Amino acid sequence: MLLARVIGNVVATQKNQRYEGTRAMLCRQITPEGKDMDYTCIALDSVNAGEGDTVIIVQEGWGASTASTGTPGAAIDSAIVGVVDYVDLLK
16 A cells, blocks of 8 residues: 555546546655655545545555446556545654
8 A cells, every 4th residue: 555645637538438437646655754755656536535635545456446446357556545634653
């Protein structure tokens, strides 16, 4: 799983019918302190996240597929599965 920030939407005029009704979001991985990292990915949104939200991304095909489309087996590598309210670091 990754901690990331949604940095934008990805618009597709055509997409596979298995992805109908889903939104693709551009996400940048962040540290627990909220600092940007170099990794950026496209993830299907299963929790109605918006730009600027801190999210949890699952990067495992079966879980990502099931979370984002409701049925297993679609070719999906990354899905947003949670919106983070806050990160509590014990120091």
